[in-house]
Amino acid sequence: MKQFAVVAPADLASAARMLAEPNRSALAGGVDLLDLLKLELAAPAELVNLKALGGLDRIESAPGGALRIGPLVTLNQLAASPAVRERHPALADSAAQAATPQVRNLATVGGNLAQRPRCWYFRNPDIVCLKKGGTKCYAVAGLNRYHAILGGGPSFIVHPSNLAPALVAYDAAVTLHGPEGARKIAVGDFFTLPKIDPRRENVLKPGEIITAIEVPAPPARARSAYLEAREKQSFDWPLASAVTVIGLNRADEVAYARIVMGAVAPIPWRAPSAEKVLLGAKLDRALADRAAQAALAGAAPLAHNAYKIPIARAMVRRAILRAGGIPDETA
Amino acid sequence: MSRSPRDPLRNERIAAESDPAADEGGPKLSRRSFLKGAGAAAAVAGLLGVKPAAAGGAEPEPPIAGTAERLGPGPVNFNLRVNGATRTVTAEPRVTLLGVLRDHLGLTGTKLVCDRGACGACTVHLDGAPVTSCMMLAIDARNHEITTIEGLGAPDRMNALQNAFVAKDALQCGFCTPGMTMALSAALGGNPNPSPAEIKRAIAGNICRCGTYPHVIEAALAAAKASRSRA
Numbered sequence: 001m002k003q004f005a006v007v008a009p010a011d012l013a014s015a016a017r018m019l020a021e022p023n024r025s026a027l028a029g030g031v032d033l034l035d036l037l038k039l040e041l042a043a044p045a046e047l048v049n050l051k052a053l054g055g056l057d058r059i060e061s062a063p064g065g066a067l068r069i070g071p072l073v074t075l076n077q078l079a080a081s082p083a084v085r086e087r088h089p090a091l092a093d094s095a096a097q098a099a100t101p102q103v104r105n106l107a108t109v110g111g112n113l114a115q116r117p118r119c120w121y122f123r124n125p126d127i128v129c130l131k132k133g134g135t136k137c138y139a140v141a142g143l144n145r146y147h148a149i150l151g152g153g154p155s156f157i158v159h160p161s162n163l164a165p166a167l168v169a170y171d172a173a174v175t176l177h178g179p180e181g182a183r184k185i186a187v188g189d190f191f192t193l194p195k196i197d198p199r200r201e202n203v204l205k206p207g208e209i210i211t212a213i214e215v216p217a218p219p220a221r222a223r224s225a226y227l228e229a230r231e232k233q234s235f236d237w238p239l240a241s242a243v244t245v246i247g248l249n250r251a252d253e254v255a256y257a258r259i260v261m262g263a264v265a266p267i268p269w270r271a272p273s274a275e276k277v278l279l280g281a282k283l284d285r286a287l288a289d290r291a292a293q294a295a296l297a298g299a300a301p302l303a304h305n306a307y308k309i310p311i312a313r314a315m316v317r318r319a320i321l322r323a324g325g326i327p328d329e330t331a
Numbered sequence: 332m333s334r335s336p337r338d339p340l341r342n343e344r345i346a347a348e349s350d351p352a353a354d355e356g357g358p359k360l361s362r363r364s365f366l367k368g369a370g371a372a373a374a375v376a377g378l379l380g381v382k383p384a385a386a387g388g389a390e391p392e393p394p395i396a397g398t399a400e401r402l403g404p405g406p407v408n409f410n411l412r413v414n415g416a417t418r419t420v421t422a423e424p425r426v427t428l429l430g431v432l433r434d435h436l437g438l439t440g441t442k443l444v445c446d447r448g449a450c451g452a453c454t455v456h457l458d459g460a461p462v463t464s465c466m467m468l469a470i471d472a473r474n475h476e477i478t479t480i481e482g483l484g485a486p487d488r489m490n491a492l493q494n495a496f497v498a499k500d501a502l503q504c505g506f507c508t509p510g511m512t513m514a515l516s517a518a519l520g521g522n523p524n525p526s527p528a529e530i531k532r533a534i535a536g537n538i539c540r541c542g543t544y545p546h547v548i549e550a551a552l553a554a555a556k557a558s559r560s561r562a
Contacts, residue, residue, distance in 0.1 A: 005403040006402045007402075008398065009399065010398060014397025030467055030471065035448075038447070045404075100449075101532070102451055103448045106467055233535070
């Protein structure tokens, strides 16, 4: 790890101004940052300690069920919050299944969204891949069992955030404060595909800081579910995950549907074609199966990751059934 | 296989090679006391960016505009609350909490293994909650109450959980034991009557290379039962 200074900004405007300078990194929970610093994948001259800014570590819930989550809220705080558990259980579950209890007490919501990918070529300090300004994505012809099956190219990372698919499924928005002021964008628009810029995973501009995540209340009668498949039971990133938010009308037809997958693409991957299969139909196992087929219809696997397609399909099918309250006999 | 200079086995070899008394039945020098001596401290200091206390540390530089505080990059003095006492430390901002506990404060019960938050051997309590001390900067632990394994008990006055680890034979090599104990003591503090499933969740961040998990779970159940019967 190279030497660095740590500064405590006096206020948000100062923090944004400092972070806009070259060679600065934001310090929140520090889990992903320390990982990158130890590998010297990041070597900033100065860390701007966001924990010096007050008021960013709270979860506020409005009477209607909408949430306002501070970026310094920890994953365990999010997972344990009664307000989150009640109206946004898929978000609480996605937080509870990340990393380990010890890491969840340090890792923050903002850091979870802004963390860098886990690709072993990216994390290898000796390899200058496309994401680090090199000329090629080594996963294309290399070892790619954990890489993207959707939305890949020219880089084939999968986005590592557990929370992001749930936040997209709940139509959440993220507020960013930068040197030029604040802007609020949908979480779905916060992430960006490698075909736009392979070196980055999100649209944060120099100096911009995540200052709030707003999650509206799901529609009345909507239920949600989060499921992920992992190789290990703890401290592992998913092979595939799925979040569903499903609302039924009085006739038990699907009137509202959100289906978002994680760990399959360089961004949280919403599946509108699968949502369309559900809308207006009566929910049963056959329908869930058809929607799951639609969700993965466009999958384009690499040499070693086609196995992720049936896993992702199973996560989508089971998450639909769970949100719809239908027992899944195959699970 | 190349071993890291921080590898405990390497240190043990060095200890054996450089201590002729070990082979000749001379004065007993334990591995622990050797490692806590000057050799290990000097060897580790250069690697971790840690300066011996005698080198002194700069006071924080005067803040520049918009900055409430600027620390480093050189060594700085700061206070930590560890096991109920205030300790003054001189270290660079890049030093982790684990690095300060082991290399500055001599609290070597907290173990360095993976250095990536994956194994749980470095688990300490931060305001009562278990955290991986390898994945946080020491300066970020200021203004928090830190508890290490040394804060739970000592060999001659172990707490209920430590006693249960001994009684249930919940360790083989013992390297994961401090982290396991810290993770479990935090969990038992908030849940006096845990189920085996809850205990498994509590140690989901702790890896035991020897595979003593069933005994660890037994120990946690026994400690919880002992605490309940005393209450």
